[in-house]
Amino acid sequence: MELKVGDKIPNFKAKDINGSDFDSQNLVGQKSIVIYFYPKDNTPICTAEACSFRDQYEDFKDLGAEVIGISNDSIDSHQKFAKQYQLPFILLSDTDKKISKLFGVSSGLFGILHRRVTFVIDKNGVVQMIFDSMLAPKHISKALETIKRLVA
Numbered sequence: 001m002e003l004k005v006g007d008k009i010p011n012f013k014a015k016d017i018n019g020s021d022f023d024s025q026n027l028v029g030q031k032s033i034v035i036y037f038y039p040k041d042n043t044p045i046c047t048a049e050a051c052s053f054r055d056q057y058e059d060f061k062d063l064g065a066e067v068i069g070i071s072n073d074s075i076d077s078h079q080k081f082a083k084q085y086q087l088p089f090i091l092l093s094d095t096d097k098k099i100s101k102l103f104g105v106s107s108g109l110f111g112i113l114h115r116r117v118t119f120v121i122d123k124n125g126v127v128q129m130i131f132d133s134m135l136a137p138k139h140i141s142k143a144l145e146t147i148k149r150l151v152a
Contacts, residue, residue: 002104008125009035010102014070014092017078022092028125032065032150034143036118037105038136041073041081049116049136050087056140057088064123065147070094120146 003009009024016022027033036053038046053060053067060067067089073081078091094100105117118139120129129146131139 003127005127005130007127009121009127012099012102014094014099015075017075017082017091019075027066032123032147033121034060034065034067035070036139037070037100038116040071041077045136049139051085052137052140053089054087056144059144060147063147063151068092070099118143122150
């Protein structure tokens with residue numbers, strides 16, 4: 001099942017880069033959320049995308065939104081990726097692909113890696129925008145535009 005604009009996001013749990021339990025229910029009802037699925041840590045386009053989210057992270061935070069990056073990479077890979085590029089936002093490991101299945105982000109390349117898809121979810125957990133494109137830089141601007149519209 002693929003999520004559509006207007007759908008409520010499913011509850012999901014995962015491990016963050018510290019190996020701590022993350023539960024989406026702790027954010028829904030509190031703030032808007034930008035969830036971006038990306039193919040792989042330390043690849044050129046994914047690194048550029050992560051660094052763009054890093055560079056604009058304070059803009060998202062100032063608007064009351066949290067950013068979450070999700071890929072199939074391991075916690076160890078995420079730790080190294082976050083440390084190397086000083087990523088301040090949440091990275092979640094989806095090695096079993098449960099979260100990508102919940103969101104309908106079917107695997108892209110050869111069924112192995114995530115597609116590049118960004119979701120903007122309002123404070124109530126309702127999907128307000130879905131952007132599915134391999135053009136990484138556009139994800140940040142589209143998400144920020146949508147968050148600005150939500151708080152206006």
